[in-house]
Amino acid sequence: NHHDLPVQERSIVLVGLMGAGKTAIGKRLAAQLGLPFYDADHEIERAAGMSIAEIFQTHGEAHFRAGEKRVIERLLSGERIVLAPGGGAFMDPETRALVRERAISIWLRCPLPVLHSRVMGRTHRPLLNAGDPAEILARLSELRSPTYALADIIIDGSEVPPQVTTDNVIAAI
Ligand code: S3P
Numbered sequence: 001n002h003h004d005l006p007v008q009e010r011s012i013v014l015v016g017l018m019g020a021g022k023t024a025i026g027k028r029l030a031a032q033l034g035l036p037f038y039d040a041d042h043e044i045e046r047a048a049g050m051s052i053a054e055i056f057q058t059h060g061e062a063h064f065r066a067g068e069k070r071v072i073e074r075l076l077s078g079e080r081i082v083l084a085p086g087g088g089a090f091m092d093p094e095t096r097a098l099v100r101e102r103a104i105s106i107w108l109r110c111p112l113p114v115l116h117s118r119v120m121g122r123t124h125r126p127l128l129n130a131g132d133p134a135e136i137l138a139r140l141s142e143l144r145s146p147t148y149a150l151a152d153i154i155i156d157g158s159e160v161p162p163q164v165t166t167d168n169v170i171a172a173i
Contacts, residue, residue: 108157
C-alpha cells in the first residue's frame with residue numbers, strides 16, 4: 001500500500017458500478033461517522049451548471065472525465081470526507097493513485113441483476129442510454145472489475161436494507 005496518511009485521517013472513497021449504492025451508502029456512512037459527504041457527480045454538475053447527461057452531450061465524455069478528476073483532486077485535498085465518485089472515476093490511474101494515497105477505498109461489489117434492477121427506468125446516466133442497459137452493465141463489469149478489485153476493502157453491496165452494508169463497511173475500516 002502507498003498510503004501517506006494514517007488510517008484515522010483518510011477519507012473514505014466508494015468504488016463500484018452504477019447502481020452499486022455508492023451515494024446511498026456514502027450518505028449513511030458519513031452520517032454515522034460524523035463526516036461530510038460529497039457526491040462527485042453532484043459537484044461536477046454544480047460547477048458546470050449542467051447535468052452529467054448535458055455535459056456528455058455538449059462536451060463529450062473526455063471533457064467530463066477531466067472535470068471529474070479535478071473535482072476529486074480538490075475534494076480529497078482538504079478535510080476528511082466520505083466521497084462517492086461516479087463509477088468511472090477509479091478507472092483513471094492518476095485518480096486511483098491519489099485515492100490510494102489519501103483515502104480508504106471500498107468496492108461495493110454487486111451481482112449484475114441487482115445493479116440492473118437498481119438502475120432500471122432511471123435515465124440520467126448517459127452511458128446506459130447508449131444501448132441495452134443490461135448489456136452495457138455486463139460489459140463495464142467485465143472491463144472494470146479487475147481494477148475495482150484493487151480497492152482496499154471489498155464489501156457485498158447487494159444487501160438490503162442499506163444499513164446492513166453501511167454497518168459492514170464500518171466494521172471493515
Ligand atoms: C459513470 C457513472 C455515473 C456518472 C457518469 C459515468 C460511469 O455515476 O459519473 O454517468 O462511468 O460509471 P454513478 O456511478 O454514480 O451512476
